[in-house]
Amino acid sequence: MTAHSTAAAAADRPGEAARDLVDPDGRDQAKAFTGLLADFNKAEVLSAADLHVARQLGSLGGERDPRVLLAVALTVRAVRTGSVCLDLRTVRDSVLGAVSDAAGAADASGEPTTTTDPARIAEDEELARLAAKAALDWPEPADWIAACLASPLVADQSLPDDTALPGDPALPGDPALPGGTAASSSAVHEMPGTATPLRYDGGLLYLDRYWRQERQVAGELDERSAIAVRAGTDVEVLAAAIDRLIDGAHSSRQRIAAAMAAGRRLSVIAGGPGTGKTTTVAQLLAALAAGAARPPKVALAAPTGKAAARLGQAVREQVERFPAADRDRLGALSAATLHRLLGWKPGSSMRFWQDRHHRLPHDVVVVDETSMVSLTMMARLLEALRPDAHLVLVGDPDQLASVEAGAVLGDIVARAARPDRAHPPASPQPATAPDENVPAALSFVQQLVPEDVAALDATARAELAGGVTRLVHRFRFGGAIAELADAVRTGDADRALDLLATPPDRQGPESTVEFVAAEAVRDSPALAGLREQAVGAARDIAAAALAGDAAQALHAMDQHRLLCAHRAGPFGAGYWAATVSGWISDDLRKRPLPGQVAEHAGRGLWVPGRPLMITENDRDLELYNGDTGVVIVDPAPDARPGSVLAAFGDPQAPTLVRPGRLGGVQQVYAMTVHKSQGSQFRAVTIILPPSASPLLTRELLYTAATRASKQVRIIGTESAVRAAISRPVLRASGLRSR
Numbered sequence: 001m002t003a004h005s006t007a008a009a010a011a012d013r014p015g016e017a018a019r020d021l022v023d024p025d026g027r028d029q030a031k032a033f034t035g036l037l038a039d040f041n042k043a044e045v046l047s048a049a050d051l052h053v054a055r056q057l058g059s060l061g062g063e064r065d066p067r068v069l070l071a072v073a074l075t076v077r078a079v080r081t082g083s084v085c086l087d088l089r090t091v092r093d094s095v096l097g098a099v100s101d102a103a104g105a106a107d108a109s110g111e112p113t114t115t116t117d118p119a120r121i122a123e124d125e126e127l128a129r130l131a132a133k134a135a136l137d138w139p140e141p142a143d144w145i146a147a148c149l150a151s152p153l154v155a156d157q158s159l160p161d162d163t164a165l166p167g168d169p170a171l172p173g174d175p176a177l178p179g180g181t182a183a184s185s186s187a188v189h190e191m192p193g194t195a196t197p198l199r200y201d202g203g204l205l206y207l208d209r210y211w212r213q214e215r216q217v218a219g220e221l222d223e224r225s226a227i228a229v230r231a232g233t234d235v236e237v238l239a240a241a242i243d244r245l246i247d248g249a250h251s252s253r254q255r256i257a258a259a260m261a262a263g264r265r266l267s268v269i270a271g272g273p274g275t276g277k278t279t280t281v282a283q284l285l286a287a288l289a290a291g292a293a294r295p296p297k298v299a300l301a302a303p304t305g306k307a308a309a310r311l312g313q314a315v316r317e318q319v320e321r322f323p324a325a326d327r328d329r330l331g332a333l334s335a336a337t338l339h340r341l342l343g344w345k346p347g348s349s350m351r352f353w354q355d356r357h358h359r360l361p362h363d364v365v366v367v368d369e370t371s372m373v374s375l376t377m378m379a380r381l382l383e384a385l386r387p388d389a390h391l392v393l394v395g396d397p398d399q400l401a402s403v404e405a406g407a408v409l410g411d412i413v414a415r416a417a418r419p420d421r422a423h424p425p426a427s428p429q430p431a432t433a434p435d436e437n438v439p440a441a442l443s444f445v446q447q448l449v450p451e452d453v454a455a456l457d458a459t460a461r462a463e464l465a466g467g468v469t470r471l472v473h474r475f476r477f478g479g480a481i482a483e484l485a486d487a488v489r490t491g492d493a494d495r496a497l498d499l500l501a502t503p504p505d506r507q508g509p510e511s512t513v514e515f516v517a518a519e520a521v522r523d524s525p526a527l528a529g530l531r532e533q534a535v536g537a538a539r540d541i542a543a544a545a546l547a548g549d550a551a552q553a554l555h556a557m558d559q560h561r562l563l564c565a566h567r568a569g570p571f572g573a574g575y576w577a578a579t580v581s582g583w584i585s586d587d588l589r590k591r592p593l594p595g596q597v598a599e600h601a602g603r604g605l606w607v608p609g610r611p612l613m614i615t616e617n618d619r620d621l622e623l624y625n626g627d628t629g630v631v632i633v634d635p636a637p638d639a640r641p642g643s644v645l646a647a648f649g650d651p652q653a654p655t656l657v658r659p660g661r662l663g664g665v666q667q668v669y670a671m672t673v674h675k676s677q678g679s680q681f682r683a684v685t686i687i688l689p690p691s692a693s694p695l696l697t698r699e700l701l702y703t704a705a706t707r708a709s710k711q712v713r714i715i716g717t718e719s720a721v722r723a724a725i726s727r728p729v730l731r732a733s734g735l736r737s738r
């Protein structure tokens, strides 16, 4: 890859590979730099690619001020690490925040220092890196901002501006970036206000592309917030359908969510695992179908193949429980990935056939696992919806946000509750007397389900006025895991550690949580529990795989998963996958399974029972990066002896693929927490990195713990648990304040 294309790629596709803060491949390229930018590169704040983008833009725009170029490079870095923009006033603190967090957490833990402990050695190395960042010469914010505003590279959006509300320019590349096809010096010089590569807006610095997307998304969210009932809907019939279809105990908020989805073209169903989100989706679709002259044309979608498969399956199971008339009205429902729904254009990662000129035909679009949706994808989805379509976003705003830039679900939820947007009354209104001061959304829902609205507290009413219904009752995944998740979510490290210290046999029958001290990370006696579980699960998978039983092998795959925050290094998924793989090979050598025969030997990846993960999207097969599967013996009666297949997806309807047909695929004895999003396992083991690791955050621990339904085991230090819980992800974005 050339320096030029590296630069463009890093800013344009800030994928997971860029999450590790260091950029070893770019070190040589970065040697060409001197001064402020080079210092930030040496301290591992900026990658070589960040520097190259800054230099390219600087030379296109005639900008030489190192403070401005630093701001440009930090804005590229911000996008690469998940933010939409850069806050020059706080960037120093957010880069350095981990120093004090980590030191504080280490002090609070009172753990003895031992130089032979790999966790502590890695922790010390991480602290040394952070100290180098602290020693950098950060510009003073007021001067820095003034320098940026004086730069030809930056348009000040607080000044009067004749720019029409922009869509993302329909170009295959980014005009703001050197790799974009429209990049040229004239873009900077001749079109001020429309092609300036950076924008300063609301105290935040943006790359033009992300500024446009954020403005577009904010504008479309606002347009969709007015009350709008589908044509042909009889509100009384709809209210009766909600009463009839959603009548169980603890279903009050589900009824509210259904009413909101009917009355607003954008509604959000937010809730943790097992709070009834998918059930609500099925219920609201049935209610909408019953309340309208014509059943709606429905699209179910999710950001990943695995999440789409789970959504489709869960909704179908729920629909099966409805009376025949409701089932018939809904017809066949299946879910697809967002990429497939929008129709991916060949050769382009984020351009789709369905756009503002070719709108989706659906009346109702439901998106599950919305926390994983990036700002760019949300912009594409919103522009492709028909103006009168109803969008229902479903997800858990406390989970890790998308790998790409943006934390859209969290932003939409925070935005909804802003007092200046909704003006909800402070106390509940009488059920039968909708108040003139009650916001329209609330008042519409009140009309349909008055008692349910009357029972809401002030916070829930405020969110509801902004179109968000938060489901709070846990129907599934309760017990110790739910308590741990709550403690993590609310930042209560003491409670989390108390729970983790409670013996599993005193935690109740629903689920258990367990803590293994990190001093023993490589100490086999303390890892005995993990080893036994990993080997046991692998034997079950292999036994089913050898019998050619795809359903059972896929089911066994979901029994246990090892999760890591890092991809590489001593706490990374790579190291742990190799460790677990060694344990399993050792066991199978000593205790071979029936059918485990020589013809499978020497086949590399293609050994029955080998767990697989897709690493490259394959649209034809509908297999997407992060989807997991397993190698099985080909069960066909006429199959050649020793021939195998790869099984993916829903155990009830697996996708079976010949090995040669698969592109990017690897074995998956351990995976990153990011990759595990949208999946659920019976048990998970979480390897925590040292407390100074910038990847260790509250959302990461919450997401990892909530992947399990029955058992969570955390391997790490107490200081790492405290650091994670004390450090919510801070993704810069202007969406919540727009």
Ligand SMILES: Nc1ncnc2c1ncn2[C@@H]1O[C@H](COP(=O)(O)OP(=O)(O)OP(=O)(O)O)[C@@H](O)[C@H]1O
Residues within 6 Å of the ligand: 248, 249, 250, 251, 254, 271, 272, 273, 274, 275, 276, 277, 278, 279, 280, 314, 475, 476, 680
């Ligand atoms: N009102 C209700 N009364 C009783 N059981 C319910 C109710 N709503 C949902 N359930 C049950 O609770 C369980 C969890 O529901 P559901 O799968 O809809 O939750 P979810 O939030 O989508 O979970 P996940 O986090 O797995 O996606 C299911 O078994 C469902 O049948």
